Amino acid sequence: MDQTVVKENEKCEDLDLKGLHIIQNSELFCFGMDAVLLAWYASRSVYLKTKVLEVGTGTGIIPLLLVGHERTKKIEAIEIQEVMVEMARRSVALNGLEDQVLIRHGDIRSNKLELAYQNYDVIISNPPYMRTNHGEHAKGDSRAISRHEVMMTMEDLSDFAKKRLKDKGKLIMVYRADRLGDALVTLRQAGIEAKRLRFVHPYVDKPANLVLIEGIKKGNPFLQVEPPLIIYDDQGNYTELINRIYEEERYGKIWGPIHLDKGLQP
Secondary structure, three states: OOHHHOOOOEEEEEOOOOOOEEEEEOOOOOOOHHHHHHHHHHHHHOOOOOOEEEEOOOOOHHHHHHHHOOOOOOEEEEEOOHHHHHHHHHHHHHOOOOOOEEEEEOOOOOOOOOOOOOOEEEEEEOOOOEOOOOOOOOOOOHHHHHHEOOOOOHHHHHHHHHHHEEEEEEEEEEEEHHHHHHHHHHHHHOOEEEEEEEEEEOOOOOOOOEEEEEEEEOOOOOOEEOOOEEOEOOOOOEOHHHHHHHOHHHHOOOOOOOOOOHHHOO
16 A cells, blocks of 8 residues: 555544455544545445545545445546545555545536536535534634535525435435434435434433434425434443444444344434
8 A cells, every 4th residue: 555645744543344455634624424424424325336525525535435335336426625535545545455445536516517417416515514603613624614514504405405406316424313303304304304313412321412314305294203213321332233333343344235133223
C-alpha cells in the first residue's frame, strides 16, 4: 500500500476490514460511530447491483464500508467540500478501489450536478444535524459545514431525494433524535414516507441521541419502530451488537443477507 498519498497532519487508519484503510485529518471533519451505524443500517437495502448514491460522503467512510463488506460492486458519492473530496479520493486510490467507488465534487442544490444515473435505488446520507444558529462556528470551517446546515438542510436533502430516487426507492439516513419531528415532516412533504426507525441510545436508561431512518418514495403510510440500539452496557463497554457491527471477522457476517438472529438485523 502506497503511504505516500498521506499528507502532513493526516493519518492513515486501519479499518480492520479486508485490509482497507482511510485517510483522516483531525483539523477537518472525521467520521464517527454514526457513519458506521448508518452503513450497517443501509446494508439491508444495498445489493451488488443496487444503484446507490451517498450524499455528503465526507471522508468516504460509508462507500469503503459497503464495498469492504461486499454489499455492492459500485457506489457513487457526492461531497460539497473540495478538500474532503480530494482526501476521500486518495483513500479510494490507497485501497485500489477506483473502479468501485466514485467520489464526486458537487452541490445537490445545483441543476448542473453530473451523476452516473438519473434515478437511484438507494440514497444514503449522514446530513448536517444542527441548525445554523446552534453553537458557534466559523464561516467556511470544514467541521461546521459537516455538522451545521450551512450548505445542506433537511429540505435540500429531501427535495434532492424526491428528484433522484426511483419510485419506491429508499432514502436511508441518520439524524439527531431531538430533530426527528423535523425530519418526518420534511420527508412527507417531499413525498418520502418513513417506513423504518431505529433509535440509538448511549445507555439503556438514557434518551436516544440519534435515530436511523429509512424512507420510501411514494410509500404508503406505515411506520415500523424497531428495537432500540444501545451503545454501552452498564459497565461502559460496547454492547454485543455494537461489538458485532465493528468486529465482523470475530462474530460472523451480520452485514450480509443472512443474519445471526432477528434481534441483530440492521
